[in-house]
Amino acid sequence: MLQIENLHATVGETAILKGLSLTINAGEIHAIMGPNGAGKSTLAYTLGGRPGYEVTEGSATFDGQDLLALEPHERAAAGLFLGFQYPVEIPGVSNLQFLRESLNAQRKARGQEPLSGAEFIKLAKEKAALLRMDMEMLKRPVNVGFSGGEKKRNEMVQMGIIDPKLALLDETDSGLDIDALRIVGEGINAIMRKPDKAVLLITHYQRLLDLVKPDFVHVLAGGRIVRSGGAELALELEEQGYEAVA
Amino acid sequence: MTDDSNTADSRVRDADAWAAAEKVGTYEWGFTTDIEQELAPKGLNEDTVRYISAKKNEPEWMLEWRLKAFRIWQELPEPDWAKLHYPPIDYQDAYYYAAPKAKPKVGSLDEVDPEILRVYEKLGIPIEEQKVLAGVEGARKVAVDAVFDSVSVATTFREELSRAGVIFMSISEAIREHPELVKKWLGKVVPVRDNYFACLNCAVFSDGTFVYIPEGVRCPMELSTYFRINAENTGQFERTLIVADKGSYVSYLEGCTAPQRDENQLHAAVVELVAMDDAEIKYSTVQNWYPGDAEGKGGIYNFVTKRGLAQGARSKISWTQVETGSAVTWKYPSCVLNGEDSVGEFYSVAVTNNYQQADTGTKMIHNGKGSRSTIVSKGISAGKSNNTYRGLVRVAPSAEGVRNFTQCDSLLLGDQCGAHTVPYIEVRNPSATIEHEATTSKISDDQLFYAMQRGLSQEDAVALIVNGFAREVLKQLPMEFAVEAQKLLGISLEGSVG
Ligand SMILES: Nc1ncnc2c1ncn2[C@@H]1O[C@H](COP(=O)(O)OP(=O)(O)OP(=O)(O)O)[C@@H](O)[C@H]1O
Ligand SMILES: [Mg+2]
Numbered sequence A: 001m002l003q004i005e006n007l008h009a010t011v012g013e014t015a016i017l018k019g020l021s022l023t024i025n026a027g028e029i030h031a032i033m034g035p036n037g038a039g040k041s042t043l044a045y046t047l048g049g050r051p052g053y054e055v056t057e058g059s060a061t062f063d064g065q066d067l068l069a070l071e072p073h074e075r076a077a078a079g080l081f082l083g084f085q086y087p088v089e090i091p092g093v094s095n096l097q098f099l100r101e102s103l104n105a106q107r108k109a110r111g112q113e114p115l116s117g118a119e120f121i122k123l124a125k126e127k128a129a130l131l132r133m134d135m136e137m138l139k140r141p142v143n144v145g146f147s148g149g150e151k152k153r154n155e156m157v158q159m160g161i162i163d164p165k166l167a168l169l170d171e172t173d174s175g176l177d178i179d180a181l182r183i184v185g186e187g188i189n190a191i192m193r194k195p196d197k198a199v200l201l202i203t204h205y206q207r208l209l210d211l212v213k214p215d216f217v218h219v220l221a222g223g224r225i226v227r228s229g230g231a232e233l234a235l236e237l238e239e240q241g242y243e244a245v246a
Numbered sequence B: 001m002t003d004d005s006n007t008a009d010s011r012v013r014d015a016d017a018w019a020a021a022e023k024v025g026t027y028e029w030g031f032t033t034d035i036e037q038e039l040a041p042k043g044l045n046e047d048t049v050r051y052i053s054a055k056k057n058e059p060e061w062m063l064e065w066r067l068k069a070f071r072i073w074q075e076l077p078e079p080d081w082a083k084l085h086y087p088p089i090d091y092q093d094a095y096y097y098a099a100p101k102a103k104p105k106v107g108s109l110d111e112v113d114p115e116i117l118r119v120y121e122k123l124g125i126p127i128e129e130q131k132v133l134a135g136v137e138g139a140r141k142v143a144v145d146a147v148f149d150s151v152s153v154a155t156t157f158r159e160e161l162s163r164a165g166v167i168f169m170s171i172s173e174a175i176r177e178h179p180e181l182v183k184k185w186l187g188k189v190v191p192v193r194d195n196y197f198a199c200l201n202c203a204v205f206s207d208g209t210f211v212y213i214p215e216g217v218r219c220p221m222e223l224s225t226y227f228r229i230n231a232e233n234t235g236q237f238e239r240t241l242i243v244a245d246k247g248s249y250v251s252y253l254e255g256c257t258a259p260q261r262d263e264n265q266l267h268a269a270v271v272e273l274v275a276m277d278d279a280e281i282k283y284s285t286v287q288n289w290y291p292g293d294a295e296g297k298g299g300i301y302n303f304v305t306k307r308g309l310a311q312g313a314r315s316k317i318s319w320t321q322v323e324t325g326s327a328v329t330w331k332y333p334s335c336v337l338n339g340e341d342s343v344g345e346f347y348s349v350a351v352t353n354n355y356q357q358a359d360t361g362t363k364m365i366h367n368g369k370g371s372r373s374t375i376v377s378k379g380i381s382a383g384k385s386n387n388t389y390r391g392l393v394r395v396a397p398s399a400e401g402v403r404n405f406t407q408c409d410s411l412l413l414g415d416q417c418g419a420h421t422v423p424y425i426e427v428r429n430p431s432a433t434i435e436h437e438a439t440t441s442k443i444s445d446d447q448l449f450y451a452m453q454r455g456l457s458q459e460d461a462v463a464l465i466v467n468g469f470a471r472e473v474l475k476q477l478p479m480e481f482a483v484e485a486q487k488l489l490g491i492s493l494e495g496s497v498g
Helices: A040-048 A072-078 A094-108 A117-132 A134-138 A150-160 A180-190 A206-211 A231-245 B004-013 B016-023 B044-056 B060-075 B114-122 B128-135 B158-163 B169-178 B179-185 B196-202 B446-453 B458-469 B479-492
Strands: A004-009 A014-024 A029-033 A053-062 A078-081 A088-093 A166-170 A198-202 A216-221 A224-229 B037-039 B096-100 B142-148 B152-154 B168-172 B205-212 B222-228 B240-246 B247-256 B265-267 B272-273 B282-286 B302-311 B316-323 B329-332 B332-339 B343-353 B358-368 B372-381 B384-395 B402-414 B418-427 B433-442
Touching: A004 A040, A014 A040, A014 A053, A014 A224, A029 A231, A040 A053, A040 A072, A040 A078, A040 A166, A040 A198, A040 B446, A040 B479, A072 A078, A072 A094, A072 B446, A078 A150, A088 A094, A088 B446, A088 B458, A094 A117, A094 A134, A094 A150, A094 B433, A094 B458, A117 A134, A117 A150, A117 A180, A134 A150, A150 A166, A150 A180, A166 A180, A180 A198, A180 A206, A206 A231, A224 A231, A224 B384, B044 B060, B044 B196, B128 B158, B128 B329, B142 B282, B158 B168, B158 B247, B169 B179, B169 B205, B169 B240, B179 B205, B179 B240, B196 B272, B196 B302, B205 B247, B222 B479, B240 B247, B240 B282, B247 B479, B265 B458, B272 B282, B282 B479, B302 B316, B302 B343, B316 B329, B316 B479, B332 B343, B343 B358, B343 B384, B343 B479, B358 B372, B372 B418, B372 B458, B384 B402, B402 B418, B402 B458, B446 B458
Parallel strands: A029 A198, A029 A216, A078 A166, A166 A198, B142 B222, B205 B240, B222 B247, B240 B272, B247 B282, B265 B302, B272 B302, B282 B316, B302 B329, B302 B332, B316 B343, B329 B358, B332 B358, B343 B372, B358 B384, B372 B402, B384 B418, B402 B433
Antiparallel strands: A004 A014, A004 A053, A216 A224, B037 B096, B142 B152, B168 B205
């Protein structure tokens, strides 16, 4: 599904990603761990096409397409979803309006009919229920006044509604309380654990990986993947820290 | 743009409206139509004034009123205090009257020249209205007094309105048919010598709308007028007078767009509103005149005087405006709050892009005890444009217990545009409570990327964020206008980011 080869990316003048390679196949769940400042969010933003994140070398192919040639919204329509480490507030725009317009823009780009208001509300209710999010919250402006944990949960509601092929979830577990973590973990499984989908979890903690069992765990340090392994690698990291392992 | 609590549901209901709005966004609004025009001779002198008055079969008192105004105008200096720059207007190099030739009197829009109807179609008249015109059952009623250039060519729903006792007609007709009402109020809210442009309007106003709502009547439909500048080089001098008698209510919608032109066109309208005891007037405008091209060439000069007199106790006047058009806008819809416990409101969204200039705001003149006013102004600037909010809150010495709340927010797109806030506060009664809040913000890269990552194109993302910014104002608009206005904000900011 996603092939990243020798990816180099700079932010501003600074080179952050320095030859990162990673392949994710459909049906797989990957976890990326790594020290603060290693470049994990940079990887997510670069794949999402964020302006200012410049690829200087390497390639990324998504479902056979040159991902890096696409605009951010085209990448979204192609099926790429980013769960943000710091979800953004959009005052005056309700979550429902935001999601309906976004989803229908994606559908239009894929040549699908837009969802009617009724269809959309039904979908939103279903996904909100899955993440135990009150529909009233979805009527409020996007992330405005949401607590840290609510924002993260809202990202997952959005993922449920948008129903992407590949989700890059950047520290979705940070800031969640114990119950919320379980709800979010189960939500990720329900939405994304399917043979035609894949997930890349960026996380610092084993507790998320207990809920969403990864098939592969990678350690990102110094802008590259320095070690890969199975689920057991995460446990090893938790015990010994990055320095010993990577 | 609707309440949070019902956004989703209203979306469901308004799927049709959305589809129509989609259409509105996809055409170019620069075009002209071939309808024979009757023009007054070029230039401006007493004979021009006489010509206009004669064309309209006006009574002698009206001609005298105009001539007096013209003489005053010749002595008034043109205002130059607004934060605007435009080449001097040559008032002699313009036509002051244009009427579609052989104007027929018709009772419904069906009987109107199909060419004119086609213009309205191109204008994307809101779907609700089209439904009404198409006779769709259950459609919400909107009465349209169509002002094609300067002359009303059609008035619909007049019968239903007259059954309610509502008078809704062109002001020329009102001058002939209801002289006592017109004489009583014309120029009483905006005096002849109020300002240069209003005075010019008094002398040469071509046509406009007159509305009278009798005591205790709730106008059975939204009243709406579509303005359109069509003749080349024709100044537009609309005149609107709305009188709401005791305990009555009326909601009036005004919307307009203009065809592409190379020469700048002057528009100097005057709108006067009067609300008696317990009466309420809600006046909504979506203004979308040709703003000039990306280089700043062409476009409409919009110098408008709008004022409401909240004369009666507990009367209320509410202005809502969405200003996206015109090369130059100079406009301050105001409320004179004479009545005890009267209420004035001003909700405004002004968008400027490219080389557009807008100097707009409001005046709340508190003369009545316990009068209250609310001002919410949202300025959006992009390109090399300049957007100024200019607001006055004045409290008379005798006005006890006055309250005003002002909120002025500016949103900048890019770093070559300007936003300015110029509040004037004159309080001569210490019991007044005056609050003023102002913010300036930019659309952040974070917001844009977030929205684009969810699937929106850059332009749609900008439109969405801008609509969110303007939501407080947009939600004041009647639904059929809100959809159009939302779309307009996006259209007028196209190409302004990235
Ligand atoms: N705009 C920028 N200009 C220069 N350096 C930047 C910029 N943005 C990020 N960086 C740097 O890039 C490096 C990688 O940042 P990134 O956010 O990808 O780290 P991370 O692995 O996600 O860390 P964390 O675990 O703390 O979230 C950091 O050293 C950061 O300071
Ligand atoms: Mg990070």
